[in-house]
Amino acid sequence: MDLIVALQSSFGELITAGTAAFVLCAIGLAIHFGFTGLLNFGQAAFAAVGAYGYAIAALDWNAPLVVSVLFGLLCAIVFAVLLGIPTLRLRADYLAIVTIAAAQVFKFVATSSAITDTNGNVITGGAEGLSEFGGTFYSLNPVPAGAYQVFGNSLTQDQIWVDIVGWSLVVFCALLTYFLTRSPWGRALKGIREDEDAVRSLGKNVYLYKMQALILGGCMAALGGMVFVINSQTVQPTVWGTNFTFTIWTVLLLGGATTVLGPIAGGIVFFTLFAFIQKVLEGLVSLHLMGNLTIPQVGQIRLILVGLALMLLVIFRPQGLFGNKKETLFNG
Amino acid sequence: MTRLRPLAGILVLLGTVFATLLGGMSASPAQAATCKPADPTLPYIVEGTLLNNGETPLPGVQVNLTGNGVDTCVLSDENGYFMLTVANPAKYTVSIETSTMPSGVGVEPADQASQEVDLTVTSDQGIIFPIGKVADTSVSIWAQLADRLFNGLNMGLLLALASIGISLIFGTTGFSNFAHGDMVSLGAMLTWFMTQILGWPILAAGALAIVAVGASAYLQDAAIWRPLRKRRLGLNQMMIVSIGFSIVFRYLILIFFGGETKDLGSTTEPVSWMAPITTTSTSLLGMGISAAALAGVALFLTRTRIGKATRAVSDNSSLAASTGIDVERIIRIVWILAGLLTGIAGVLWGLRYQANWSTGFDILLLLFAATTLGGLGTSLGTAVGAIIIGLVVETSALVIPTDLTYASALFILILVLLVRPQGILGKKQRLG
Numbered sequence: 001m002d003l004i005v006a007l008q009s010s011f012g013e014l015i016t017a018g019t020a021a022f023v024l025c026a027i028g029l030a031i032h033f034g035f036t037g038l039l040n041f042g043q044a045a046f047a048a049v050g051a052y053g054y055a056i057a058a059l060d061w062n063a064p065l066v067v068s069v070l071f072g073l074l075c076a077i078v079f080a081v082l083l084g085i086p087t088l089r090l091r092a093d094y095l096a097i098v099t100i101a102a103a104q105v106f107k108f109v110a111t112s113s114a115i116t117d118t119n120g121n122v123i124t125g126g127a128e129g130l131s132e133f134g135g136t137f138y139s140l141n142p143v144p145a146g147a148y149q150v151f152g153n154s155l156t157q158d159q160i161w162v163d164i165v166g167w168s169l170v171v172f173c174a175l176l177t178y179f180l181t182r183s184p185w186g187r188a189l190k191g192i193r194e195d196e197d198a199v200r201s202l203g204k205n206v207y208l209y210k211m212q213a214l215i216l217g218g219c220m221a222a223l224g225g226m227v228f229v230i231n232s233q234t235v236q237p238t239v240w241g242t243n244f245t246f247t248i249w250t251v252l253l254l255g256g257a258t259t260v261l262g263p264i265a266g267g268i269v270f271f272t273l274f275a276f277i278q279k280v281l282e283g284l285v286s287l288h289l290m291g292n293l294t295i296p297q298v299g300q301i302r303l304i305l306v307g308l309a310l311m312l313l314v315i316f317r318p319q320g321l322f323g324n325k326k327e328t329l330f331n332g
Numbered sequence: 333m334t335r336l337r338p339l340a341g342i343l344v345l346l347g348t349v350f351a352t353l354l355g356g357m358s359a360s361p362a363q364a365a366t367c368k369p370a371d372p373t374l375p376y377i378v379e380g381t382l383l384n385n386g387e388t389p390l391p392g393v394q395v396n397l398t399g400n401g402v403d404t405c406v407l408s409d410e411n412g413y414f415m416l417t418v419a420n421p422a423k424y425t426v427s428i429e430t431s432t433m434p435s436g437v438g439v440e441p442a443d444q445a446s447q448e449v450d451l452t453v454t455s456d457q458g459i460i461f462p463i464g465k466v467a468d469t470s471v472s473i474w475a476q477l478a479d480r481l482f483n484g485l486n487m488g489l490l491l492a493l494a495s496i497g498i499s500l501i502f503g504t505t506g507f508s509n510f511a512h513g514d515m516v517s518l519g520a521m522l523t524w525f526m527t528q529i530l531g532w533p534i535l536a537a538g539a540l541a542i543v544a545v546g547a548s549a550y551l552q553d554a555a556i557w558r559p560l561r562k563r564r565l566g567l568n569q570m571m572i573v574s575i576g577f578s579i580v581f582r583y584l585i586l587i588f589f590g591g592e593t594k595d596l597g598s599t600t601e602p603v604s605w606m607a608p609i610t611t612t613s614t615s616l617l618g619m620g621i622s623a624a625a626l627a628g629v630a631l632f633l634t635r636t637r638i639g640k641a642t643r644a645v646s647d648n649s650s651l652a653a654s655t656g657i658d659v660e661r662i663i664r665i666v667w668i669l670a671g672l673l674t675g676i677a678g679v680l681w682g683l684r685y686q687a688n689w690s691t692g693f694d695i696l697l698l699l700f701a702a703t704t705l706g707g708l709g710t711s712l713g714t715a716v717g718a719i720i721i722g723l724v725v726e727t728s729a730l731v732i733p734t735d736l737t738y739a740s741a742l743f744i745l746i747l748v749l750l751v752r753p754q755g756i757l758g759k760k761q762r763l764g
Binding site: 039041082085086087090092093094096097098100101102104105108109111112113114122126127128238242246249253294295296297299301303304306307308309310311314315318 | 441443447453510567573578583694700704733736742745749750753
């Protein structure tokens with residue numbers, strides 16, 4: 001096992017659009033949880049709704065890129081409103097319960113073959129999912145064809161293109177969040193996080209602010225979902241499970257939930273470590289230093305480490321690596 | 333983030349091609365003769381048990397595995413069990429040869445006859461084919477409804493056992509435990525291990541498993557939640573911690589017990605005098621045990637000193653403390669009680685429906701729907717809510733596809749929150 005090679009290729013993971021997708025979801029979650037105090041345990045479903053919306057528009061209607069993206073965002077907005085109406089007037093638990101339940105049910109619905117169009121085709125593609133819907137995106141690729149060497153990884157022009165777009169969206173969403181949270185609107189959100197009743201007593205419509213925050217963060221997750229599936233060129237129901245959601249949570253809490261740069265820094269640290277640990281564990285297994293463990297079990301151990309990291313972060317360092325301790329008042 | 337684009341595209345294409353080919357060939361029975369038993373030396377395994385209606389084994393049914401250049405098949409044995417092995421990790425399509433099944437029996441919904449398995453994340457993948465009577469018009473709608481209602485009651489009792497624990501813990505500590513469902517999985521997996529691997533009798537194994545889950549609940553409280561209460565960690569933070577713990581718990585179960593769905597060896601013979609209701613003696617005994625356990629909880633909470641103290645803590649813990657009740661002791665007892673009840677639910681759920689490492693997490697949605705419907709923090713309400721959820725989930729299968737029945741629980745959850753967020757028996761001030 002060569003640690004330098006392992007570290008180098010882990011670093012190569014950083015610049016991929018896959019990491020950008022998670023960071024986008026984490027910025028959305030920062031708006032939900034970090035700035036407004038909403039416990040959204042179903043961020044994967046927001047990403048999935050956006051991804052399926054995009055894919056269905058692109059495949060079934062042959063929609064141009066802009067229309068597909070807008071339709072994905074529209075789906076996420078509808079999803080946010082549906083979940084927000086019953087829960088946002090109630091205590092934080094209820095949003096958590098409903099979002100985690102909705103994320104599970106969305107997976108069932110996407111896997112099921114019961115929902116078909118008029119030709120009898122399953123709209124979501126069922127368990128196999130949908131694929132080959134990135135044509136309108138890749139046809140806009142300005143990067144000249146060829147193989148590019150980046151951190152020891154060889155990338156095609158299409159991969160470079162989706163990486164550039166993914167990270168540009170990250171920069172855009174981070175800037176948007178930066179300016180919004182410094183606006184009067186953003187101060188109202190932080191006020192809701194700290195003391196809902198105080199904000200209400202100032203005559204603000206807390207319910208409406210929470211709904212706007214849920215929609216805005218959900219749309220960023222939907223963009224993340226679209227980047228994720230355009231990058232992998234398939235959208236399958238199994239991807240959007242609790243592992244996806246709580247990877248986002250770990251990324252967010254690692255970087256610091258109440259900062260704009262937190263999700264980005266968290267994503268970079270998390271995915272470097274994630275890939276590095278995988279390589280080290282695989283190396284140990286191949287050297288028979290890990291008992292009877294097999295390579296697939298290494299992936300499971302890695303998820304256990306994610307769960308542990310989530311627990312320890314919340315308990316011992318709720319402000320994350322870069323957050324401000326004063327701003328980590330979790331309600332409740 | 334690996335670059336899966338070309339590979340995944342090819343695999344999906346291959347899967348579709350094979351599925352089409354298989355669909356075309358299903359008429360030729362000569363195919364069945366070529367199946368050989370799986371080579372046990374190959375490292376990657378797909379296995380499962382073909383059970384009609386989740387109960388009666390189906391022997392001699394052909395199961396095919398295709399993809400990644402492999403095309404193999406196997407026949408299920410007398411227990412309905414089949415195992416397929418392959419040399420390389422990849423995504424494969426596993427399909428059931430419907431023409432080799434007895435007449436009147438089919439995969440329902442039909443598209444589930446062909447499923448994708450991903451052997452890149454696990455070396456041993458369990459697979460379930462939902463098999464049942466294919467739309468048989470000879471059974472009247474009333475007979476079907478009676479059957480569904482009875483089985484819904486059965487499910488409701490099991491959900492009640494598991495969700496009362498959530499409700500008690502919420503009542504006494506104000507904290508919603510998202511790792512609660514995993515205790516259901518633990519109970520079922522331990523019972524499977526003791527009965528099927530060690531060969532112990534089910535009563536001894538079940539009792540031990542229940543005690544073990546109770547002990548695990550005590551340990552969870554002592555090791556994680558009591559120290560966090562001492563640190564005065566916020567309730568929202570505790571919920572996130574419980575999610576992290578649930579991931580750790582679930583994947584530990586996966587590593588120890590494997591990914592395949594386990595049959596706990598319950599009887600599959602239907603009880604004839606119950607017709608048209610299909611049930612087994614195991615299920616009937618299980619329902620008796622759950623009803624007795626629920627009655628026991630009700631008596632405990634209303635008649636004993638500790639039970640009354642528990643309700644006092646739920647109502648107002650500082651007031652209870654000032655009257656001399658040791659609140660921490662009550663919380664400890666509540667955790668153990670919750671663990672024991674959830675353990676019973678896990679053993680019985682495994683016997684009734686089979687179980688795998690994530691069963692408890694999968695039904696968490698139903699458990700929270702039950703506690704919310706009944707009124708979070710009220711035990712009696714939770715039991716009522718759980719039985720309603722069980723009945724609705726089972727009977728909804730008459731109108732919506734069976735793989736979407738859990739969605740009806742989410743629907744109820746949202747409806748309750750819109751109309752009566754404190755639940756059927758909850759008090760309004762609990763909403764905070």
